[in-house]
Amino acid sequence: MKSCLSHFLNLSISVFKMGRLATLWSRSYNPAYLSALCLVVIQVGIGCIMMSSQTGGKYTFSTSSSVTISEFFKFLISSSLIIRACQRDAADPTQNHEAFPISRVSDDERKYTEEEVESERVIYAHETGRNNRTLSAAYIATLDKVSVENRFGFAKLALLYALINNTIFVAYKLADPGTVALIKSGVILITALLMVFALNSDISKVQWIAIIIQLCGLVTTQYRPETGSSYALSTYMVLIFQVTISAVAGVYNQSLLKSDQASIHAQNAILYGCGVCINAMVHLTLSYYTDSEPGFFEGYTSTAAYLVIVSNVFIGLAITAVYKYANAVIKCLATAVATGILLYVSPILFGTNTSPLIVPGGLVVFISSYLYMEFPAAKRPVVTLTEERKGNRPFNFTSADPVLRAPLLAAFTAATIFIICFCETMQIPDRDPPAEIDTLHSPFNSTIAFVRWNSHHEERVPLIKKYEPFFHTLHFSMPSYIDSPLKTEFQNLTHDNWGDGLFPYVQIARTMRYILDQPKNESLPSNQSAADITGLFNFHFDAWVNPMDFAEEDYTKMWMAISRHGDGIGGGPTFVCMTKRERFGGWQGLLGDRNWHYALLHALSDLEAAGTDFRFNPREWCVGWSDVYYIPRHLWTDYIYLATIFGSRGVFHELAIPTIIHIIDQTRRQRELSSIVNWLGDCYGGCCSEGATLDDLLEHRCGHKLNYLGDQNIVATHFQRIDYAASLLGTKNMLQEVQVLPDQPRNWTEYTQTLSQEALTAYHVAFSKVPLNQTMSVNVPPNFVFNQTGLEPPPTPEELKKQEEDRLQKIENDKAAEAARKAAEDAQRIEELMKAESEQKKLEEKLAEMMKAAEVERKKAGDQTPGERNTTNFQENET
Structure with missing residues (x-):
């Protein structure tokens, strides 16, 4: 924090030197456009800083302490300007001293800019007559020139700015920077109404038309054809509240400036001093009532957190400098450019979704703002400060009675603190709109894919990485993949060097434990840290998986691919649990000279002796294909424990993994007859099957194996399918309009009402032809003449030749069959005659x-x- 203070002091000194550079700038560059460029950079920077300082949608630091620190440094700057003016007056009381050569803006320009300058009202002027006093006495005397009534006015203004500066943090939690900037700079209606009713200002007809057009443009920017609005109603309420308070503060600010001839430095010092006290009380209140409120100096661990303070301190100085060299029109154009940049970069930097109508709506807003400033109402005769009655001051809601003034101010302070605390502690809705757009996303987006190699084939890694868009993390388990002194024991979130392919479940358990031990990283966006992983999906690198085909699965259950056959050429082993090997005696591991299940029986004895809560038969073991399976995170601890017990006995994985899943199923199921295992019966092949054909690949969502040394067309087809599916992620679900949700059942009458007249007529015609009273005569459907529909293409000469050969072959086969039948009948007749003669x-x-x-x-x-x-x-x- 000390380094931060020194940084602020250096920046304060640099501000005083800017006056010397102003002349140099004016000689070399166009000051108006240069200042407008500065305004664009500052506004874009603030929007990005306010978003980047968040972690997981929250601020790691106390926002109330950030505002308090900002107000404190503003107070120091205002006080330093007073002291500087006092010193110059003491040295040369006849000279006009300006700490920063920025002239006052006109009243017409000021009423358009009060919302921007808000609490940053460091507008410099000179004071005289303090040369014969001490520095401290001159400082106090300068403050005393502010009337008592105006001091209470600045206290009220500080309450409004406390609301503004604290709720702006809430606004950036709810919406993206572009939307905040657009609404904040676009709602002229509120300011115009306040100017009319509070300051009795005039608004021209063109300005009223511009206001109406601007409102239409704002509504257009936030409209989405699919959902109706870009954000929830509560978000817009917070934004409108924030903008309204800003407009009220701007109008009241103008009134206070015109009602007193005291030094503006003194007015600023009183304003920021009150701001320090109010925001400090807000922080103390939040710390007392909420446990989640960080300490005053806690959480400032990133550069963005410090930049929030810096931007709040110096934004007023920068905007004032812009108004020195530019005008309201250039300011409007600069704000439009900054808002457009924020609208463009928000989806890129922060992943926000913008309305497709944001561009035309934004143009309407900017053009209407330009028209509002280009066609003001005719100016009235100038009214001096002595002619203006203080009783007509707007928002004079505090009694002038000295007895009631202080209690009422205390009540307003308590109300302000309550509103700020409520906004800080309220439940923040998601940035997504209430009716979320149905976009395609991977069902494995929170799942880690554990891809296993039993031998070193690093050349296959680029193809396997094509699965990356579908999974939270890809973990590659390959012997000697990473050069590490730990060798086979090396592991991290994405790689390991496990070398024994007979016991891969041991490394899977190690990876699960590694993930469980990782703390949640609050600095990462949602679903980016290891703590966000919800399951592990294991498959061999030469297996294939079509991730989008698993969208309807239950991710709270375990999955296991089951091979339905043991054909002796690679299929199987079929999942079977048994107590006698004869039930699956054909499997090689259960042969009398191998007995691989003995190690498992020893492990089950160890588990029984361990006294756990697992439910199992110590004499029952399971066999099954274990190349493709899924374990949800809430069952990882069971898997880790059982894998360790089985690994200590060296249990072969096609015995260990099926038995582990079976024991977890028996133990953790919630109903006696309801399994928590989802059997993937449509996975092709088995443990040792040969390469699949193209039809096998296209007809199954998963399988083994994909032969990388075989037909390359099959391999290319699979990964082309993967690339195409990846290109659809994040796009609109085109089938959304025809989906029928389970919780929205429709009866037949309601369904027919949705049909067109043509569709309904076709149904009635078809229904009239349905034979309702027909019974089955034979158990086969009727035959049709070949190509009766005319849909099949005419046969080629090769096909005709093949058909003729098939026809002749069929005749020969029929003759041979008939001769065989007759020979059989003759033989039977002779046998019967011989038998009759014998009888x-x-x-x-x-x-x-x-x-x-x-x-x-x-x-x-x-x-x-x-x-x-x-x-x-x-x-x-x-x-």
Whole structure:
């Protein structure tokens, strides 16, 4: 702070030397245009300084202390001017001494400029008759020449300037510098009304027309066809309040200047002295009632913070110098140029969104301001100070009664402090308008991409960097990528040298922990520091990812790509959790001579003995493809702990990562039957698949692998798609108008009301042709003659030849199939005949045996035949 004080003193001395340089400037340059150039530079500088001094939309220093310090140095400058004038008067009482050779501006010019000069009213004049007094006595005597009534008037004026100088910080929190400058310089209506009703000034018809045109221009600059307005209503209320107070202060300032013949240096000293006291009380009040208010000298850690003070101290001197050599018209043009520059640089430097109508609306504002100043009303006869009654002074809202004057001033002071404290502590809305424009942005804009190389291939880095616009940060994990004494242990936010591709999850856990340990950097814009990262997305460098296809995913869940097949040529491994290897016995790690899962079982035993809150079966392990997965930040601590346990046992990553995700899912899910894992089933390939075809690439949003040594057309197609998607980021969503939001359901009647008459008629015609009473006869749709629609192009000769070959081949195939069928039928018939003959032979043999047995029985029965035996038995029964 001491260096800052010395800097201010040096600048103060340089101000006194400017008078000597004025003559030199006038000889070499056009002073009017040079002063206008200075005004442009100063106004642009102030707008940029006020924005760049913010960190994350807030000021790191106390704004009330900044204003207090500025007022204090203004007080010192005014006092030094009084002392300087006293010394010159003592040395030569007959000489007209000017500390700075700047003449008074005319009343007509002053009424256009009161808003700009505001509290910077260091307008220099001389005083005489102090040669016989001591320096301190002369200083006090100069102050005593200001009447008591005017002292209270300057105290009231200091209250207004306290509101102005403190709310300007709030204005720059809410809006961009260009908008603040445009509204601040464009609202002539308020000043004109005050001039008419407070000072009884005249406004010409042309000026009233210019005011109306200017209001239309201002509304145009803030209009957006998509949203209606550029900022929230509260933002415009703050800006209008700030401009209104500025206009009131300017008019009241003019009244005080014309009502007293005391030294202007003395008036300034009283004004700034009151300002120091009022702003100091504001700071003490904020410090008492809010915990977030920085200390008086805290937060001045950047050059911009000091420049805020410097600009507030010397802006008045600079504007006064401009009015010495220029006029109101040049001032208006300089302000227009400065505002135009601020409107242009605000989106570039500060990322603000401007209305597409800002250019035509701004031109209307500037032209109307020019017309207002070019066609003033006719001048009235000059009224001297003695002819003007002080009772007619505007804003004389403090009683002249000495008994009531002080209590009322104290009440107004308390009200001013309350308003400032309210503005400083109110909830600041976002700079974006209430109805935000739907622009395309990456769903991974707060996600770190962890890209893994198992071997050193630095030549692939330029292509992988094309993913950069879609992610918060790209982290490259590659063996020997960074030359560091730490070798494989080296890591930072964007790189590491991890060398073991069998256990990459250990390095991922280290990166997660590194990010979690990073404090939030308040000096960076939103979503720029490591503390703003919300998740980690891991994929191999030879995998492909189409980031925009993940916009509808749930970023609070874990994701894992799942390979649906184990085809033996690169697919898989399929995600499976088991307690017996037979469930996935075909995987190489579970073969009897490998048993990779034993290390995992040991790690699970260690985890069980650790006494954590994880829910898991110590005899269950999981296998799965682990090249593409996502972990949200709120689950990183679980991942880090489990990865450390598994890494200590050397668990292979295709066992470790699926099991880690499975344990976290079982432990952190909020409902028993609802998983917090999103399975990415549409990722192509698997751990060791060969290069994908072009169709595979275009039909899947992610996959493995992209063969950089294979077909370069496939590689180029993917990254051309990535470049095109990156070019759309930040642009308007062209599908916004046809979107149907889930919270805005529509019934059928409401939907038909949105259709055109042609569309509604086409629907009714189609509905009348729908067969509502038809039943299915066969389980196939009807066939159509080839090219019945006429949409297909005629076949080429090669295609006709191929069709004929296919037709002949089909005939041959049909003949062969028919012959095979007949041969099969003949073979079956012969087999059936042979079987029938065999059965007949067996039947005959059995019949012969039966007849032979019957003959033997007959002989045993007396050589009677069965008929003879029946006859004999019948006769016996009759008897």
